Amino acid sequence: MTHHPSPATLLAHAAGRLPVAHGIVVRTHLALCAACRAEAALGAAIGGSLLEDLPPATLAADSLASVLGRLGSPLPPVAPARPVPTTVEQLATGRWWWIGPGMRLMPLMKRGADDARLDLIKVAPGRRLPGHGHAGMELTCVLRGAFGDETGEYRAGDVAEGEPGLEHEPMALPVGEDCVCLIATEGRLRAHGWLARLVQPLVGV
Numbered sequence: 001m002t003h004h005p006s007p008a009t010l011l012a013h014a015a016g017r018l019p020v021a022h023g024i025v026v027r028t029h030l031a032l033c034a035a036c037r038a039e040a041a042l043g044a045a046i047g048g049s050l051l052e053d054l055p056p057a058t059l060a061a062d063s064l065a066s067v068l069g070r071l072g073s074p075l076p077p078v079a080p081a082r083p084v085p086t087t088v089e090q091l092a093t094g095r096w097w098w099i100g101p102g103m104r105l106m107p108l109m110k111r112g113a114d115d116a117r118l119d120l121i122k123v124a125p126g127r128r129l130p131g132h133g134h135a136g137m138e139l140t141c142v143l144r145g146a147f148g149d150e151t152g153e154y155r156a157g158d159v160a161e162g163e164p165g166l167e168h169e170p171m172a173l174p175v176g177e178d179c180v181c182l183i184a185t186e187g188r189l190r191a192h193g194w195l196a197r198l199v200q201p202l203v204g205v
């Protein structure tokens with residue numbers, strides 16, 4: 001892996017400030033990348049030490065009694081942590097839609113109140129997506145195969161971070177298998193080509 005989420009994105013994720021779809025992409029990468037897991041843990045520790053430095057606040061007079069009074073009462077049930085899905089098989093829970101020759105899209109989360117959506121996209125090796133621009137931030141995690149665009153080459157586990165305003169024309173690299181990516185997008189895509197303009201209303205991207 002050579003491309004990781006930026007420190008700002010990891011921090012925003014830790015603080016719960018990313019749209020849900022983008023958080024899922026970061027979580028997928030974290031499950032695959034020990035280096036970023038360590039960085040995220042460090043970020044959480046720094047956040048904790050900042051909290052410790054805050055001036056003490058006055059508690060209600062009965063706080064201690066109230067906490068002590070809860071000792072021994074049963075804990076609320078905690079669901080066992082489920083492993084984060086990281087493979088195409090685990091994540092592909094919908095149906096694939098044809099969006100162009102050698103290209104399929106599986107919507108996973110519709111655009112929500114945060115204006116973000118989550119999709120899987122599958123592109124045959126050597127195929128190029130029609131050029132398009134983004135109104136908001138795009139986060140992509142490669143699950144299989146590889147792709148390249150104006151910003152670099154991305155392989156399994158890598159995260160591509162598209163800043164708002166990015167215009168690109170990603171191509172699945174000819175590595176012998178489809179490129180499958182988990183993509184969180186924010187805001188509408190701005191399609192350049194006729195194909196993109198044709199497909200956009202159908203799929204709603």
Ligand SMILES: [Zn+2]
Nearest residue numbers: 004033035036
């Ligand atoms: Zn990483």
